[in-house]
Amino acid sequence: MADSFQSAYQEEERKLNETIAEIDRQLDRLTSIPVYTGHDFTEQVLEAGREERRQALFKSQAEPYFGRLDFQESGKDAQTPLYIGKVGFDRETAGEHPMVMDWRAPAASLFYSFTGGEDLASYEAPEGLVEGRVYLKRNMVIRKQILERVSDTYNRDSGGPAVTDEFLVYRLGENKDNKLRDIVSTIQAEQDKIIRAAKNTALIIQGVAGSGKTTVALHRLAFLLYQYKEQVTADKMIIFAPNRMFLDYISNVLPELGVGDIQQRTFEDWAAEQLDLPWNGEDTGKTFAYWFETETGQGTREWSNNDSGRYKGSITFMDLITRCMEQLEDASLPELDFTPWDGAVLLKEQIQEWFQVEYKPYPLAKRKERVLARIHRWVEMELKKSPSQAVLKERKKKASQREKAYANKWPKFDPLTLYKQLFGASKSSIWPEAWLKEIPQETMAVTRKNLKAGLIKEEDLTPLLYIQTMLHEMDGNLRFDHVVIDEAQDFSPFQIALLDRYVRGHSFTILGDLSQGIHAYKGVHAWDELSSLFEEEHQAYFALTTSYRSTMEIIEFGNVILDQGVRSDLLAVPVFRSGDDVRLIPYGQGAGREEDLRRALRHLSSKGSYRTVSILTRTLREAAELHEMLAGEWPELNLIDGGKGTYQGGLSILPVYLSKGLEFDAVIAADVDAYHYADKIWDAKLLYVGCTRALHELWLFYEDQLPACLHSGLDDITETGWPEGS
Numbered sequence: 001m002a003d004s005f006q007s008a009y010q011e012e013e014r015k016l017n018e019t020i021a022e023i024d025r026q027l028d029r030l031t032s033i034p035v036y037t038g039h040d041f042t043e044q045v046l047e048a049g050r051e052e053r054r055q056a057l058f059k060s061q062a063e064p065y066f067g068r069l070d071f072q073e074s075g076k077d078a079q080t081p082l083y084i085g086k087v088g089f090d091r092e093t094a095g096e097h098p099m100v101m102d103w104r105a106p107a108a109s110l111f112y113s114f115t116g117g118e119d120l121a122s123y124e125a126p127e128g129l130v131e132g133r134v135y136l137k138r139n140m141v142i143r144k145q146i147l148e149r150v151s152d153t154y155n156r157d158s159g160g161p162a163v164t165d166e167f168l169v170y171r172l173g174e175n176k177d178n179k180l181r182d183i184v185s186t187i188q189a190e191q192d193k194i195i196r197a198a199k200n201t202a203l204i205i206q207g208v209a210g211s212g213k214t215t216v217a218l219h220r221l222a223f224l225l226y227q228y229k230e231q232v233t234a235d236k237m238i239i240f241a242p243n244r245m246f247l248d249y250i251s252n253v254l255p256e257l258g259v260g261d262i263q264q265r266t267f268e269d270w271a272a273e274q275l276d277l278p279w280n281g282e283d284t285g286k287t288f289a290y291w292f293e294t295e296t297g298q299g300t301r302e303w304s305n306n307d308s309g310r311y312k313g314s315i316t317f318m319d320l321i322t323r324c325m326e327q328l329e330d331a332s333l334p335e336l337d338f339t340p341w342d343g344a345v346l347l348k349e350q351i352q353e354w355f356q357v358e359y360k361p362y363p364l365a366k367r368k369e370r371v372l373a374r375i376h377r378w379v380e381m382e383l384k385k386s387p388s389q390a391v392l393k394e395r396k397k398k399a400s401q402r403e404k405a406y407a408n409k410w411p412k413f414d415p416l417t418l419y420k421q422l423f424g425a426s427k428s429s430i431w432p433e434a435w436l437k438e439i440p441q442e443t444m445a446v447t448r449k450n451l452k453a454g455l456i457k458e459e460d461l462t463p464l465l466y467i468q469t470m471l472h473e474m475d476g477n478l479r480f481d482h483v484v485i486d487e488a489q490d491f492s493p494f495q496i497a498l499l500d501r502y503v504r505g506h507s508f509t510i511l512g513d514l515s516q517g518i519h520a521y522k523g524v525h526a527w528d529e530l531s532s533l534f535e536e537e538h539q540a541y542f543a544l545t546t547s548y549r550s551t552m553e554i555i556e557f558g559n560v561i562l563d564q565g566v567r568s569d570l571l572a573v574p575v576f577r578s579g580d581d582v583r584l585i586p587y588g589q590g591a592g593r594e595e596d597l598r599r600a601l602r603h604l605s606s607k608g609s610y611r612t613v614s615i616l617t618r619t620l621r622e623a624a625e626l627h628e629m630l631a632g633e634w635p636e637l638n639l640i641d642g643g644k645g646t647y648q649g650g651l652s653i654l655p656v657y658l659s660k661g662l663e664f665d666a667v668i669a670a671d672v673d674a675y676h677y678a679d680k681i682w683d684a685k686l687l688y689v690g691c692t693r694a695l696h697e698l699w700l701f702y703e704d705q706l707p708a709c710l711h712s713g714l715d716d717i718t719e720t721g722w723p724e725g726s
C-alpha cells in the first residue's frame, strides 16, 4: 500500500513538473510577443486571444489542476488520464489534448458524477452520449507548484466499489476564514446536477443548512458562462443575496473560478436603483427591530397572510395592481374632443382609436407619449391650412397652450403617484372603491400613513417596480441572462414574478431552506408558492439533503431541532466527519453569564487552529451589551449589527438572525433557554440557523432550562459542562 502510494506520488510529481514546464514554455513564448496596440482589427482579435491565454496560464501556474480521472471510452483500447483544473489548456505541440481539462467541460463532469459501481459511466458530449469505464479518480492538492497531497478516492484495480469521502472529509476539516471558498475539487454528484442543469429553467432548490446552496449557485454561474458562452455574458447575470455583508462574504468565489463582472446585489438596492429612489437600508434595520428585538420570553410576534409584508408580496396583490393598471388604460383618455383653436376639432373617437388600437402594443406611458405626439402632428397639418401668416401665428400660440392643457388632463404615469392613489394617500384616486377594500385594513392604514409621511418601505419596492414595468417599455439592456436568488425562502412570490419580467427564458437558480425561514412575515412558507408561477416545462425542483459544513454531532443536533422544534421531516444527512460533542453549559457552573461567556471565548479563540469564532445572542441589544463588556479583553471582537458592508472574520458577536448564510469554526450560542427561545416553530428556526453555523464546535449556554425543542434526543451527541482544562 505504502509502495503504491509512493509510486503514485512520484508519478504525479513527474506529471506536475512536466505540466509546469509546459506552462512556463508557453508563457515565455507568449510574453515574448510584443503586445499589439494598433488599429488593425484582425491583429486586435489575435492579441485578445493571446491575452486570454496569458491570463489562463498565469492562473494555472501555481495550481494547474486538482484531479485526475482515468477513463476508457467504450470501443477504444486505451485508458486516458484526464487532468482537471480550474482552467483548461492544450499542449502547443502534438500530444494529448487538452493537457488540462477545464472542470466545466463535458468530459470533466465524470469526475463529479461518477460515484463508483460496475455500471458504465457516461457523460453528455456535444456529439451525443459517451460511455466508458472509469479506472481511477484521484484528488490532488497542489499549492504554489508543490504537490502536497495525492488521494485516490476510487481505484478499480484495488477493487473499491465506490468513490470514498476521504478527500472530501479532509477538505471539510479545514478551518474557514472570512470568505466563502470554491469547492471545485470536491463538488458532489447531487450538486453537480444542479450546476450543470440546462439554462432556460427556473431551478428551485431546497437544501438543508450547509448543503452548499450558495456555493453551488456560484459554481453554476461559472458553468453557464462556459457552456453558453455565445448566449450569456457575465454582466447580464445577477446574484441577489440577503445583505451587503453577505455579498462581501461570498465575493471571492467567482474570481477564484476566473469569473468577473457578475452583478451581486441585494434586491432592495437593485429595485431602488431601478426606481431611482435613494436607499440606505435603514428600513431593513427597523423591520428586524420590529420582528426580532421584541421582549423575549413573551414570545415572538405572530404573522398572518394579511400582514403587510406577506400581503404586499402576494400574487393576490399583484393581481389587484394588474387590474388597476388595466382600468387605468380605460380611465386614461380624457373624455374630450381636442380643439386647438375654435373651429378645428380632433374627435375623441379618433384619439381613442390611436390610443386603444394603433398604439396598443406599447406600454401606457409610451402610448400617452405617442398619442400626444400624434395630436401635435395633426395640429401641424391643420396649421398649414391657415389663410394668412397672422392667423397662423395666432393659431400656433393657442394650439400650444391647449396642447399643454390637454396633456395635463391625462393621469400622471408615475409609479409612486399611482401607488399612493392605491392606498388613498393622494388627493385623487381613479380606482374603484370596492377594489381598494380588498387590501387588508391594517395594511391599508399603515401604508397610507407611511406614504403620506414620505416613507417607502422595503415591501413597497416590488409593487412600485411592477407598476413601473407596466407603465414603461423595459429597456432590453436591463434584461438578465440569468438570475440567482439566494436565501429564496425570504423572497415573496410577487418578487419572483416581477423578476421573471427581467430575465430571459425563466433562467433562474432559486435556492433556499424553508427550515431557515425566519423572515416568514414576508417570505414563502412552501415552495409551491414559487413553483406555481412557472409552467411545468419551465421549472425543475432539486433537494439537497447532505450537509457538508458541520461535524456529524452538530448536524445530528440540528436535526433534533428540526424534528422537535421546526417539525420538519427534511432532516440533514451528515458526511462522515466526527468531532467533539455539542457542549451544553448551564450558566453559573463558572461564575455567571458574563464570566462564563468570557471563559468560553477565551478557550475557543486560543485554539490555534480556529480562525473564526462567534458568539450568537438572541437580540442585537444583547449582542451590543455583551460586546461592550468583552471589548476590553478582545478589542478585535467585531459586532455585526446589520449595518456593515464587509465581513472581517476572526472573532464576531452578532444576533442569531444576522448569522444566516455565514459560518464559523466555533460557535458559542448564548442564552439558549426557554425564556429566549419560546416553544414556537419560529424560535426553533432561529435556533436551527444559529446552531448550523458551526463547522467544528458548538457550545450552548443556558439559564435554568433548555428550550422545549431540546428536551430530548441529545444523549449521544452532547456533553454537559465545561471541558477539562478550560
Ligand SMILES: Nc1ncnc2c1ncn2[C@@H]1O[C@H](COP(=O)(O)OP(=O)(O)OP(=O)(O)O)[C@@H](O)[C@H]1O
Pocket: 168, 171, 172, 176, 181, 182, 183, 186, 187, 188, 191, 207, 208, 209, 210, 211, 212, 213, 214, 215, 216, 513, 516, 548, 549, 660, 661, 662, 663, 692
Ligand atoms: N462539495 C463540497 N466540498 C467541500 N465543501 C463543501 C461542499 N459543499 C459545500 N461545502 C462547504 O459547506 C459549507 C456550506 O456551504 P454553503 O454556505 O454554500 O451552504 P448553504 O447551503 O448555502 O448553507 P446555509 O443555508 O446554511 O447558509 C461551506 O463551507 C462550503 O465550502
